[in-house]
Amino acid sequence: MKRVEAIIKPSKLDEVKDALHALGVTGLTVSEVKGFGRQKGHTEMYRGTEYTVDFLPKLMIVVVVVDDLVEPVVKSIADSARTGKIGDGKIFVSSLDDVMRIRTGERGRDAI
């Protein structure tokens, strides 16, 4: 089992979700996050005074998948979230020890 975390542009959520659906991924968690990478922040003006937005709004999606699905999932997230411009985000893959479905008490692969 692997956990795939992807930081994406907020406007790309629908496309990423549809792509994962097509792969048969059954669950997905989204959070609104803020941060910066190479894109850094940007400078704006408010009533004649400059201000910088250091942390940009992004979405973080978390998907847990079985090992053989990792490559297709990572690829489809990358394909659907890409605009080719700076600020498209990153994908992190890490291994996962265990999962439990709270309602039934199922563990491991069955609980995904």
Added chain:
Amino acid sequence: MARVSARHPRRWLLRAVVAIVLAQWLIGPVIVARADEPQPDPAGIATGDKGITSDAGGTAFVVTEPTDKTSPDYAKNKQAFDEYQAQAAKEPLALKLADNVGHLRISTNFSWTLLTGYLVLFMQAGFALLTCGLVRKKNAGHLMMLNFAAYVFAFLAYYVCGFAFQFGAAAINAAPANLGGTPTLNHFLIGSGSWGFLGGRGFFLSGPAYDAGSMCLTLFEVVFMETAGYIIVGAICERITFGAFLLCELFVGAILYPMFGCWVWGGGWLSQLGNTMGLGHGYVDFAGSTVVHAVGGFCAMALAVILGPRIGKYGRDGKPHAFPAHNLVYVVTGTFILLFGWMGFNPGSTLGASDLRISVVAVNTNLAAVAGAASAMFLWHYMFGKPDVTMACNGMLAGLVAITAPCAFVSPNSAVIIGLIAGILVDLGVLFNERVIKVDDPCGAISVHGYCGWFGAVSVGIFADGTYGAGWNGVGAASYLGKAGQGVTGLLHGDFSQFIMQLGGATLCAIYAFGFTYIVFSAVNAVKSMRVSKEVELEGLDVPEFGLPAYPEDEIVNAA
């Protein structure tokens, strides 16, 4: 025990209420109209009769008996009077009808004045939205409470003495004929004749002020005072304590606003300088560019100077930092509510629909608003590359503030020019406050209401074209500048003295409002700091001052 009563100020409140009731009971009967004076008409039955019926040109229906037998026109006037008497004796029904026409004329004017007053009242909602939208989210509840409490406490102060100070002598030089003349408001507390400084009838709206015409005036004028009271919120928010703010509101409603209002609208000395010193029509401010807006704006400036900038507004190097508005939807909605309310503010200031100039006033007001918004937007775009929504809104308000004094006296073309200049002025004023004198004004109140208010009053002296206001402030009723029916006239149409009067009066207003406020509240601040503590200011004033954030869902709330 003392700690408890300090935390629950119920006792203090109770004492204040008892004091007000007692004072009302004690002073009320002392200031009734004497038997030999005009008596108030609380039911409004006797207000408006044939005496005020006239043709469209203002010629009275009733011919009064000439008293001055040495006058060259005496024989002619006496003959006219005799003919009228003979005619009246033949047609008694006509006189009864004329009485009714006079009463209806006052009814029409009452309806107009009250309804436009309600529109002005709605401006308070606009101010609340506008100022709330322009501040940071953590202070939204604080802004709402300030706007709310301003209405409540300034109103009470105006009821106790503000109205009396402002209009207690209105009948002497500035009788509102459209509302029946309020003959019972006829005494200056300080000054007399053409040199009145403070009115002295109508405390607690009792005795002489308990009169239908006088109450109509009160409703319309109290919401104007409230506008001045709201203006200061924009410059002092996000750092003032609630207690200090209430003191500011009582000060504005009880004395600061009414005193200058008396000088200009209550028949006081500034309005009479045309008669006494030959300065045009005296000081002319139709709906309050200075009386309301500049008074509020410069009072706000003094308070903002005393309070100092918000924490973090200026860096160690003195460079300003931006605190962006938290809700532009509120800002624009609030601005449009204000524009809508201004349709009562300016046209309503005729105090009557029998004055058909109201249509010109309404169009001029709108034109200046859009012109101000356009010029503020374009200048900002030129300077900074993008049109700032909040500055465009400030530009619209700047145009409105500036047209408020001249709206009745200028042509639509002049209204557009006044609006365009105001839009530029407000942009430069905001930058001047922020970068040069470093007075922290979160909502731009000083620039919008102070600077543009000053400019509006001066623009009367430049653009007034003489088509309206014949006999204004008792000057030139028969003819002015050698022309019958010539009204208030500005520099561009040949009356230099009016320009001097406007320039002097508007500047005096700025000095008065700033100076008076600065002196009083420097003393208050020396006794007890008017500013919240650093921790409270950083946390946001909502919870420490009022116990509830404006947006509780933003915080994790434990229901248990």
